[in-house]
Amino acid sequence: MEGVDHLAHERNKSEFDVDAMKIVWAGSPHAFVVSDRISKLVASDPGFRKDNRSTLSRKELFKNTLRKAAYAWKTIIDLHLSEEEAAKLRFYVDEPAFTDVHWGMFIPAIKGQGTEEQQQKWLPLAYKMQIIGCYAQTELGHGSNVQGLETTATFDPQTDEFIIHSPTLTSSKWWPGGLGKVATHAIAYALLIVGGREQGVHGFIVQLRSLEDHSPLPGMTVGDIGMKFGNGAYNAMDNGVLRFDHVRIPRNQMLMRVSQVTCEGKYKQSDVPRQLVYGAMLYVRQTIVADASCALSRAVCIATRYSAVRRQFGSQNGGPETQVIDYKTQQSRLFPLLASAYAFRFVGEWLKWLYADVTQRLQANDFSTLPEAHACTAGLKSLTTTATADGIEECRKLCGGHGYLCSSGLPELFAVYVPACTYEGENTVLLLQVARFLMKTVSQLGSSKKPVGTIAYMTRVEHLMQCRCGVQRGFAELSADLVEAAVAHCQLLVVSKFIEKLQQEIPGKGVKQQLEVLCNIYALFLLHKHQGDFLSTGCITPKHAALANDELRSLYSQVRPNAIALVDAFNYTDHYLGSILGCYDGNVYPKLYEAAWKDPLNESVVPDGYHQYIRPLLKQEIRTARL
Numbered sequence: 001m002e003g004v005d006h007l008a009h010e011r012n013k014s015e016f017d018v019d020a021m022k023i024v025w026a027g028s029p030h031a032f033v034v035s036d037r038i039s040k041l042v043a044s045d046p047g048f049r050k051d052n053r054s055t056l057s058r059k060e061l062f063k064n065t066l067r068k069a070a071y072a073w074k075t076i077i078d079l080h081l082s083e084e085e086a087a088k089l090r091f092y093v094d095e096p097a098f099t100d101v102h103w104g105m106f107i108p109a110i111k112g113q114g115t116e117e118q119q120q121k122w123l124p125l126a127y128k129m130q131i132i133g134c135y136a137q138t139e140l141g142h143g144s145n146v147q148g149l150e151t152t153a154t155f156d157p158q159t160d161e162f163i164i165h166s167p168t169l170t171s172s173k174w175w176p177g178g179l180g181k182v183a184t185h186a187i188a189y190a191l192l193i194v195g196g197r198e199q200g201v202h203g204f205i206v207q208l209r210s211l212e213d214h215s216p217l218p219g220m221t222v223g224d225i226g227m228k229f230g231n232g233a234y235n236a237m238d239n240g241v242l243r244f245d246h247v248r249i250p251r252n253q254m255l256m257r258v259s260q261v262t263c264e265g266k267y268k269q270s271d272v273p274r275q276l277v278y279g280a281m282l283y284v285r286q287t288i289v290a291d292a293s294c295a296l297s298r299a300v301c302i303a304t305r306y307s308a309v310r311r312q313f314g315s316q317n318g319g320p321e322t323q324v325i326d327y328k329t330q331q332s333r334l335f336p337l338l339a340s341a342y343a344f345r346f347v348g349e350w351l352k353w354l355y356a357d358v359t360q361r362l363q364a365n366d367f368s369t370l371p372e373a374h375a376c377t378a379g380l381k382s383l384t385t386t387a388t389a390d391g392i393e394e395c396r397k398l399c400g401g402h403g404y405l406c407s408s409g410l411p412e413l414f415a416v417y418v419p420a421c422t423y424e425g426e427n428t429v430l431l432l433q434v435a436r437f438l439m440k441t442v443s444q445l446g447s448s449k450k451p452v453g454t455i456a457y458m459t460r461v462e463h464l465m466q467c468r469c470g471v472q473r474g475f476a477e478l479s480a481d482l483v484e485a486a487v488a489h490c491q492l493l494v495v496s497k498f499i500e501k502l503q504q505e506i507p508g509k510g511v512k513q514q515l516e517v518l519c520n521i522y523a524l525f526l527l528h529k530h531q532g533d534f535l536s537t538g539c540i541t542p543k544h545a546a547l548a549n550d551e552l553r554s555l556y557s558q559v560r561p562n563a564i565a566l567v568d569a570f571n572y573t574d575h576y577l578g579s580i581l582g583c584y585d586g587n588v589y590p591k592l593y594e595a596a597w598k599d600p601l602n603e604s605v606v607p608d609g610y611h612q613y614i615r616p617l618l619k620q621e622i623r624t625a626r627l
């Protein structure tokens, strides 16, 4: 039944002002208006169609991505979109592309690590897309261990140039998005050698391809690294390989905010900390946390709407079967994910503030909060991406068999999302960074240096005050436990930022109450999941644990009538969701049926290959046939 809202009865049950919740989700009335307008603009433009992505060959998919990126850029220019609107447009176009890395890493790296002069030279070109950049850090043999990179940048004072070289196979740059086929320039990371002395890893702006005919410049061997997980999905991105054969670049193309090489060949360090070389990663990790709530909410929206449409068992007197969303087991799997989507939204907002704050301080040469910002961005990136990747897969299972169809949108969402657990810092490696920060803090407890900010609570944990171990001692041996401690610390951050959000004024009938329910679900679900740890450490008694579980069940019942409205508040268009199971009107079955007939296999009734393979089988001619 086209045009009928099959979820109207669910929407009528809701007990809060959905429009007000949409503004809370968007972050502000202004952000809502921009997001709403741009998402509808993209959804209504056939140039941004994406429903056929999973059936395209790699080459077709890639070319189509190039077309979309060019079309998006034309739209941005023609409509005079602001930077904020342009970023939203790229977001709603919803296709991994070289532009993600150009805007998300290349430009921020120049902004964070380039001198004023370098920024003035390179940023206008990048903003106008007269050059396209990628971020070439990882090598075939070295990813997490950035200090282990083998690419060298040797200063030649005779010519005032650096010679960039890949001395071994394992030093080949490997993975950078956009590098394979598109980027004209890279921020390449290499071990700096000046006057025969190694000075650690630094970033360099290197031109890769001719701006006239796109051919690789002399000394560059460059290409795509090949197909990745999932059909379609991340294969729209040209992750690349690059080898340098004694490539020369001018001295002023080393990013010189943190340290400089003079024309006489002197290496000088500014008074800014060396860690600023890692600044682009700090920025991107923060955006990845914000993005986690988008990906998780998208999967949760699909699973929640479909759970209200889908009915199994329980028919009474020939009446309809039970909506699967009414099963307590379905609720206990789905509603914590709904709560997580909201929790990650708010912690993402807070992290954005923290990043802006640390950036401002760095500009004023105050580096005091950099270690905390690194621990927060690294830890929350790890926690939210792991939970989101697992959550998307759980949503797929919550949709039963139909969740396995590409038209559910969930397989592609998972395939695109799951590398977030690896890129921008492998998740366990990042948790070890948090653990190191926590252990350092513990070792300083009792000294005059009092922990502040997100670690202020440590002074209130009595047994920590007794710890007097050095940071390094036993670290490796206990690292698996320390990683768990790091996760617990990050969970505390998520819960406390959710609670802080609730302490703000939140307008709209019933909106705050719904958020309180979700916050309690998030916290109590964690307590339930880690009951063993809480009990064994004496933080709670078995009675507390039982009470918490009772409360959790009651909270699920409170969410149930509001579930559809809570996912409507994400304000996703059907185009962005890209899922028949999650479509707004819930008219799932006719759409699934219709979509099946559009599959290329159904273009002919008798398949290609019948005469060659099926008929000989059926006719028992297989032994004589030439296969």
Ligand SMILES: CCCCCCCC/C=C\CCCCCCC/C=C/C(=O)SCCNC(=O)CCNC(=O)[C@H](O)C(C)(C)COP(=O)(O)OP(=O)(O)OC[C@H]1O[C@@H](n2cnc3c(N)ncnc32)[C@H](O)[C@@H]1OP(=O)(O)O
Residues within 6 Å of the ligand: 094, 095, 096, 097, 100, 101, 104, 135, 137, 138, 143, 144, 145, 146, 147, 177, 233, 275, 276, 278, 279, 281, 282, 370, 371, 374, 412, 413, 416, 422, 423, 424, 425, 426, 429, 433, 436, 578
């Ligand atoms: C259905 C279809 C949907 C379509 C959707 C489409 C939408 C688009 C979706 C997604 C697109 C998203 C686009 C994203 C693109 C991703 C691109 C990916 C890029 C990359 O991966 S770039 C490479 C990233 N690499 C890493 O992250 C490497 C990880 N390793 C490190 O960071 C470091 O090496 C280390 C931190 C692990 C170790 O550093 P080091 O060896 O120096 O050792 P330490 O001694 O531990 O550290 C020294 C010192 O520095 C401090 N530190 C470390 N890092 C930082 C930092 N970043 N900032 C500040 N300080 C830092 C560390 O704490 C130490 O301090 P102390 O000495 O303890 O004080």
Ligand SMILES: Cc1cc2nc3c(=O)[nH]c(=O)nc-3n(C[C@H](O)[C@H](O)[C@H](O)COP(=O)(O)OP(=O)(O)OC[C@H]3O[C@@H](n4cnc5c(N)ncnc54)[C@H](O)[C@@H]3O)c2cc1C
Residues within 6 Å of the ligand: 101, 135, 136, 137, 138, 141, 142, 143, 144, 145, 174, 175, 176, 177, 234, 239, 419, 422, 423, 424, 425, 426, 427, 428, 429, 432
């Ligand atoms: C889709 C995608 C896009 C990417 N885009 C880019 C890009 O644009 N630019 C770029 O430069 N790079 C990019 N990368 C590379 C990415 O940053 C690296 O893959 C990432 O940093 C992890 O490094 P690795 O692959 O070497 O993993 P490894 O470090 O080899 O990890 C393998 C295993 O070893 C474990 N491990 C490693 N070190 C330790 C340790 N010290 N202690 C305990 N366990 C450890 C890890 O936990 C993991 O289980 C991309 C990667 C992917 C998948």
